[in-house]
Amino acid sequence: MIVPKDKFFVTQHYNQPEIDPNTYRLKLTGMVTKPFELSLADLRKMRPTEMIVGFECSGNRPASFQGLSSCGRFTGVPLREVLNQAGVGPKAREVVFFGTDRGEQEVVFRQQTFKLNQQFGRSLTLENAIKPEPMIVYALNGDPLTVPQGAPVRLLMPGYYGVCNVKWLSEIHLQEDRYLGNFQGRWYRSVVGVGGTGEDLDLNTQWIETEITRIHLKSSISRVRKIGDSHRILGFALNDGTPIRSVEVKIDDGPWQKATLDPANTKYSWKLFSYTWEGASPGEHTIVSRVTDEEGNVQPTAEDLKRKKTFLEDNSQFPRKVMIA
């Protein structure tokens, strides 16, 4: 289930800054009781926590063959311990995370467009930031993070989409109001039509625009292996950490059949599953999986998601064609 470090997918919007780990400082600013800085050595001196976490880019979808997802063992410290050291001011409501990476960004305000050189930034509500899971991490699978992975330090939000895991983390800023930076308020959002006809200019459709936060329940088949006379269908599910009730597999027009979940799966890991396919006839078949969680949420079909305008958060069932020899 652990993806080797060199196979981890990497993606970002700006550059990949090289930061000297010896002079690196994580700054805590804004509505803290005492602004302060932590070096990498300071972070490493704190009691380390490890967690196996799988995440995906919210742009991961059938068109990208679900390749923008990985799972690994991260080491770091709970974010809330760092926030406690700084002391959260009484008015703070929002925690903003800035990366060192910067790039040119077009900011549109009414009829004006400004070209600005901006830092990568994301935010969390204070309520979510002080939960036990969020971590400030410096190692993956036991080794220091590499530059593409956000060295020396990144944020890790178990159960959230990749964009929340700010790499090259340089500053944590506490404030009262919402943070509206490009990657929080504009680029990373979903637009879904509810009610009415869903036509763009329909008067009865309500358009719901939301930010990208928790991973939507998803599963996907990754490979089929021949074992003796049978075939083994393998895949993974990923979600926000809600316990999984079942993963099922369907072959052609057959019934949904229960797959077996790997007992090594953990709350925020990839949830690996397998299904033994007996008597597969030679020729082409279509196979698909779907996952259901304990709250009764079922992975949607592509048809169910057709009222979503933006391509992010595509957790649709992913039918795949296989050729049996």
Ligand SMILES: Nc1nc2c(c(=O)[nH]1)N[C@H]1C(S)=C(S)[C@@H](COP(=O)(O)O)O[C@H]1N2
């Ligand atoms: N500083 C910074 N952090 C970032 C990004 C970025 O552009 N800059 N991209 C985000 C996005 S969109 C994703 S999907 C993940 C990818 O993490 P990975 O490269 O470790 O797989 O990093 C996130 N963290």
Ligand SMILES: [Mo]
């Ligand atoms: Mo992403």
